Amino acid sequence: MENITKHKIIEDLLPQKFGKKGKIWVGILLAFCTLGFIAYCRQLSKGLVVTSMRDYASWGIYISNFVFFVAISLVGSLITAVLRLTNVHWSTPLTRIAEIIAVAAITCASIIIIVDMGRPDRFYNLFIHGRLQSPIIWDVIVITTYFFISLLLLYFPLLPDFKIMLQFKEKTGKRLYKLYHFLGSFWKNSTEQIKISEKAINILSITIIPVAFAIHTVTSWLFATTYRPGWDSTNFGAYFISGAFLVGAGGVLVAMYIFRKSYKLEEYITESHFDRMGKIVVMLALLYLYFNVNEFLVPAFKMKKNEEEHLRGLFTGEFAPVFWFAITTAMFLPILILIFKRGRKPLPAFIAGSLVVIGSWFKRYLIVTPTLLHPFLPMQDVPDAYRHYFPSWEEWAIAMGSLAGALLIITLFARIFPIIPIQETITEIEEHENA
Amino acid sequence: MKTHNYITIALLLFSCISIASYAQDAKNDLLLSLSYFNNNNQTQYLTAHTKTKIDGKFQLVAGIPLSFYIGSESPANLLGKAVSNDKGEATILIPAAAKEEWNKTSKPSFIVVSAASKLYDGTKANTDIVKAKIKIDTAADKKIVATLMELKDTVWAPVKGVDVKIAVERFDGDLNVSETQTYTTDSTGMASADFKRDTLAGDSKGNLILVAKVEDNDIYGNLSSEKTVPWGVATNFISQYDRRTLFARRGHSPIWLEMLAYSIIVGVWGVLIYLILQIKKLKSLGV
Numbered sequence: 001m002e003n004i005t006k007h008k009i010i011e012d013l014l015p016q017k018f019g020k021k022g023k024i025w026v027g028i029l030l031a032f033c034t035l036g037f038i039a040y041c042r043q044l045s046k047g048l049v050v051t052s053m054r055d056y057a058s059w060g061i062y063i064s065n066f067v068f069f070v071a072i073s074l075v076g077s078l079i080t081a082v083l084r085l086t087n088v089h090w091s092t093p094l095t096r097i098a099e100i101i102a103v104a105a106i107t108c109a110s111i112i113i114i115v116d117m118g119r120p121d122r123f124y125n126l127f128i129h130g131r132l133q134s135p136i137i138w139d140v141i142v143i144t145t146y147f148f149i150s151l152l153l154l155y156f157p158l159l160p161d162f163k164i165m166l167q168f169k170e171k172t173g174k175r176l177y178k179l180y181h182f183l184g185s186f187w188k189n190s191t192e193q194i195k196i197s198e199k200a201i202n203i204l205s206i207t208i209i210p211v212a213f214a215i216h217t218v219t220s221w222l223f224a225t226t227y228r229p230g231w232d233s234t235n236f237g238a239y240f241i242s243g244a245f246l247v248g249a250g251g252v253l254v255a256m257y258i259f260r261k262s263y264k265l266e267e268y269i270t271e272s273h274f275d276r277m278g279k280i281v282v283m284l285a286l287l288y289l290y291f292n293v294n295e296f297l298v299p300a301f302k303m304k305k306n307e308e309e310h311l312r313g314l315f316t317g318e319f320a321p322v323f324w325f326a327i328t329t330a331m332f333l334p335i336l337i338l339i340f341k342r343g344r345k346p347l348p349a350f351i352a353g354s355l356v357v358i359g360s361w362f363k364r365y366l367i368v369t370p371t372l373l374h375p376f377l378p379m380q381d382v383p384d385a386y387r388h389y390f391p392s393w394e395e396w397a398i399a400m401g402s403l404a405g406a407l408l409i410i411t412l413f414a415r416i417f418p419i420i421p422i423q424e425t426i427t428e429i430e431e432h433e434n435a
Numbered sequence: 436m437k438t439h440n441y442i443t444i445a446l447l448l449f450s451c452i453s454i455a456s457y458a459q460d461a462k463n464d465l466l467l468s469l470s471y472f473n474n475n476n477q478t479q480y481l482t483a484h485t486k487t488k489i490d491g492k493f494q495l496v497a498g499i500p501l502s503f504y505i506g507s508e509s510p511a512n513l514l515g516k517a518v519s520n521d522k523g524e525a526t527i528l529i530p531a532a533a534k535e536e537w538n539k540t541s542k543p544s545f546i547v548v549s550a551a552s553k554l555y556d557g558t559k560a561n562t563d564i565v566k567a568k569i570k571i572d573t574a575a576d577k578k579i580v581a582t583l584m585e586l587k588d589t590v591w592a593p594v595k596g597v598d599v600k601i602a603v604e605r606f607d608g609d610l611n612v613s614e615t616q617t618y619t620t621d622s623t624g625m626a627s628a629d630f631k632r633d634t635l636a637g638d639s640k641g642n643l644i645l646v647a648k649v650e651d652n653d654i655y656g657n658l659s660s661e662k663t664v665p666w667g668v669a670t671n672f673i674s675q676y677d678r679r680t681l682f683a684r685r686g687h688s689p690i691w692l693e694m695l696a697y698s699i700i701v702g703v704w705g706v707l708i709y710l711i712l713q714i715k716k717l718k719s720l721g722v
Contacts, residue, residue: 129685130685131683131684131685131688132685132688132692132693132696133681133682133683133688133689133692138696141696141700145700145703145704145707148707149707152707152710152711155714159717185721186717186718186720186721186722187717187721188720188721190720190721192720193717193720193721196713196716196717196720197717199713200710200713203706203709203710204710207703207706207707211703
């Protein structure tokens with residue numbers, strides 16, 4: 001990368017118009033979003049009865065999706081903050097990818113939680129009737145805070161890039177030029193501005209770590225503060241955070257591969273990046289595996305009656321196929337692929353990352369729903385539909401629509417802004433050459 | 436078809452109909468029992484219990500209409516009617532209208548009758564008792580004395596050798612006043628117990644309700660008597676409603692939680708506001 005000129009870097013990294021594939025991709029995402037919106041309109045008019053959620057399984061794939069979004073959003077703090085503060089420079093091309101994943105995921109997490117409430121006006125009730133003692137309120141507070149921090153962490157490093165993009169009006173187009181002008185025309189790249197911006201990014205990097213830990217710990221407490229088999233654990237915060245870092249890192253692997261392919265960024269997102277991210281994913285998968293062993297082995301050793309029913313449901317019962325699929329795809333297979341150097345090449349790393357993301361989505365479902373179907377008191381005199389849960393088409397459509405929504409945010413962001421920081425890349429190359 | 440074939444079919448049909456009608460007629464036995472109660476020598480009532488045995492297990496039977504009589508099963512002696520509830524119990528108070536029949540003898544007998552229904556045959560049960568009363572009193576040093584008397588013709592006479600339970604009424608049942616479960620009456624009809632529950636919580640004035648009981652006695656039925664004594668520890672109910680706890684309502688969270696939560700919120704949002712102001716500063720530097 002050392003021999004790339006400044007001009008070429010700018011040429012390569014400036015936002016590009018959608019090609020044919022890009023337009024088809026956006027069309028597919030919009031179709032999913034529309035279907036989700038239609039399903040949501042049905043839910044609004046007919047009520048939550050259109051879902052398969054009933055008295056026992058009152059949390060279904062909406063909440064699984066919410067936990068998944070919150071989890072994947074943590075990658076922003078991992079790549080941007082943790083690696084930045086530890087002076088890891090190879091992650092520079094990945095910071096913006098991580099941050100936009102975080103912003104998109106946290107936005108959709110907020111939307112899906114309102115969907116789960118049924119009537120959207122109930123969200124307002126949360127503020128006027130909410131109790132400070134409730135983890136739900138803590139979750140609302142930390143999600144809002146995390147969203148703003150992620151937004152700022154996305155904005156500050158973009159400022160030097162606005163200056164560059166404003167110089168290429170003919171390439172970026174009139175509308176985008178206006179947007180860049182509005183967002184960053186004041187950036188002159190002066191020493192004082194750089195100093196303030198760097199200080200702000202450092203402050204944000206420090207602030208986002210405890211907030212990121214809080215956001216997922218609090219989400220885990222939504223479950224762990226309830227006395228139920230499968231949730232009654234003191235380990236839940238750490239268990240959730242380790243899983244969140246894993247799915248986030250997996251998501252970055254996937255995004256790296258797609259952006260690299262789509263925008264021809266092979267010189268910026270190199271094989272070395274896949275190699276290093278692959279190693280991080282292996283480490284995180286092993287860590288998450290360790291917490292899973294903790295979560296299941298300890299109660300399985302004691303086999304208290306209620307825990308036994310829950311665990312048997314997971315290991316050999318109704319949920320066993322999903323459980324073993326999730327464990328295998330989220331942990332075992334990615335470790336097996338990425339532990340070898342050849343597995344950390346772009347394509348296998350992309351496959352491993354995809355497996356992590358898919359497996360992790362199902363893992364969130366397994367955390368939420370099976371516990372609800374194993375209450376302490378026996379389920380008596382209830383319709384058979386109350387004893388099982390399989391999402392209705394409206395739930396699938398809304399959940400998939402929200403996932404498509406998150407991907408659409410990332411896609412549109414990449415269309416409008418440089419997905420790899422231009423100025424930072426130039427500065428790093430210049431520093432490298434001067435060294 | 437030959438004649439004997441018709442006969443065979445007719446016989447088969449007849450046997451099927453017989454089996455079917457037998458199956459329809461098969462009824463369970465209703466087990467009926469009757470108990471007499473006298474509370475505080477003021478309220479006398481009868482309770483009938485209805486149950487049946489299905490698959491070797493006793494089950495309570497609800498919805499059985501029952502008629503209660505005194506002396507004999509005649510309309511003139513009808514005390515009242517009741518239907519058994521989910522616990523298989525039906526209770527009636529002995530009405531004032533039965534006073535004449537009640538006063539005729541010191542050894543009244545009571546009868547309960549269930550009418551035949553689709554599921555059960557009609558059945559009856561009876562209980563014969565000797566009129567008796569129990570009294571509870573206290574003496575020095577927290578001594579409790581229960582006295583049992585029976586009516587002999589027109590005179591109340593002490594009863595010897597009957598087990599009496601002396602206890603304190605609690606929310607979930609009776610708590611014995613000492614380690615002894617029951618006390619036996621002597622020739623004067625008295626049974627004495629020492630109160631050993633000095634630290635027992637009473638009401639706001641420290642009042643406890645002592646109770647003396649004769650339970651399921653073959654001769655006297657169920658007798659009980661109560662007396663309120665100030666022997667408990669006064670307890671005042673303190674409402675948790677306004678306390679600041681983790682389980683309290685909105686606006687009543689613990690101070691430590693509020694301090695912690697608000698200081699974190701102010702701290703983090705203070706940083707964010709500072710950074711937003713930095714953007715303003717960057718703008719001014721760029722003008």
